[in-house]
Amino acid sequence: MTVVEDVRALVGVPQYEETGEFPVERSYIWTMSAAVENGNPLFWDDAVADAITDGPIAPPTMLSVWFRPHHWAPGRTEQALPLQVHFDLKARLGLPEAVMTDNTIVFYEPVRPGDRLTTRQILRSVSDEKTTKLGTGRFWVIDVEYTNQNGGIVGIESYTGFGYRRLSDGVTGDDGNGGGA
Amino acid sequence: MSGPAPVLEFGDVAEGDILPSLRYDVTASTVVLGALATRDWRPMHHDKDFAVERNGTRDIFLNTPNQAAWFERYITDWTGPRGRMGRVTFRMRDSVFPGDTMVFDGVVSEVTVDDTGCGWVGLDITLSVDGDVKSTCAARVALPVDGDDNPWHRGADRWKP
Numbered sequence: 152m153t154v155v156e157d158v159r160a161l162v163g164v165p166q167y168e169e170t171g172e173f174p175v176e177r178s179y180i181w182t183m184s185a186a187v188e189n190g191n192p193l194f195w196d197d198a199v200a201d202a203i204t205d206g207p208i209a210p211p212t213m214l215s216v217w218f219r220p221h222h223w224a225p226g227r228t229e230q231a232l233p234l235q236v237h238f239d240l241k242a243r244l245g246l247p248e249a250v251m252t253d254n255t256i257v258f259y260e261p262v263r264p265g266d267r268l269t270t271r272q273i274l275r276s277v278s279d280e281k282t283t284k285l286g287t288g289r290f291w292v293i294d295v296e297y298t299n300q301n302g303g304i305v306g307i308e309s310y311t312g313f314g315y316r317r318l319s320d321g322v323t324g325d326d327g328n329g330g331g332a
Numbered sequence: 333m334s335g336p337a338p339v340l341e342f343g344d345v346a347e348g349d350i351l352p353s354l355r356y357d358v359t360a361s362t363v364v365l366g367a368l369a370t371r372d373w374r375p376m377h378h379d380k381d382f383a384v385e386r387n388g389t390r391d392i393f394l395n396t397p398n399q400a401a402w403f404e405r406y407i408t409d410w411t412g413p414r415g416r417m418g419r420v421t422f423r424m425r426d427s428v429f430p431g432d433t434m435v436f437d438g439v440v441s442e443v444t445v446d447d448t449g450c451g452w453v454g455l456d457i458t459l460s461v462d463g464d465v466k467s468t469c470a471a472r473v474a475l476p477v478d479g480d481d482n483p484w485h486r487g488a489d490r491w492k493p
Contacts (some may be wrong), residue, residue: 186365186401188403193410199413212404213397219373222373253421255422261484
């Protein structure tokens with residue numbers, strides 16, 4: 152089996168199911184809202200949140216944040232990577248660089264402070280080789296499903312990534328070991 | 333907060349309506365604050381040397397989840413807190429760097445009521461710098477159909493995003 156066939160065999164297979172290292176943190180909601188100067192009173196005024204959303208919620212677009220680990224944790228021996236399937240594809244296909252080109256998020260139950268979310272990643276597709284202005288590589292689509300501690304689905308994210316070798320690297324005949332991050 | 337939050341209702345909106353623009357001057361702090369707030373520790377969102385040497389970009393640049401948060405803010409500035417986002421699709425065409433002035437513009441692409449009685453507004457939003465579109469966001473947002481309706485109180489059987 153070629154590497155590409157090997158990778159494509161994972162299409163539709165749930166991988167990396169895990170529960171978040173931390174519950175949803177309220178202070179992080181304020182950090183995010185401050186970073187983009189989002190004054191939505193749902194995040195700042197408990198009376199408004201009580202009236203409209205039955206208590207505080209997290210900004211819906213923070214869904215993926217709850218699964219990105221803090222930069223360091225005691226006893227952690229290797230740096231956990233969010234969207235591991237994406238990094239697996241880069242490594243297995245020998246594509247040192249990558250960008251995310253397209254991202255869809257569908258929102259279900261609101262996420263609330265204290266929630267413990269569980270996620271799993273599902274590869275949906277891997278394209279044939281293509282060349283863009285960035286370089287030569289492949290596009291792939293990864294779904295990330297999120298559920299809360301009650302089993303309720305809170306959202307599904309779908310990412311399109313493009314893993315590539317820079318065109319200048321290609322000229323040197325680099326066969327994939329570009330020392331990628 | 334400045335004054336009471338707006339309450340936009342479904343009946344206030346028509347296809348073709350233009351949303352107010354939002355302009356924002358991006359600094360290195362904008363990029364780094366958003367990267368840290370989204371726990372995106374990858375160096376091209378805080379280390380200029382890495383971004384230039386490894387990504388081939390001219391500077392650090394806004395990461396995707398940070399852009400998502402900016403689009404959310406743009407949408408809910410318009411809807412007020414009763415607006416509930418159902419679905420968003422982002423497409424990144426080019427990067428946004430410190431020194432850029434981001435301009436968000438939006439237009440109502442669709443207004444529909446689904447079979448549960450939920451009022452949905454489609455939005456086509458662009459993030460531009462100097463007139464060049466850097467990212468787009470297609471959003472589907474629920475608005476209250478009347479004073480008694482609250483999209484946030486819709487349970488799973490009445491929420492079809």
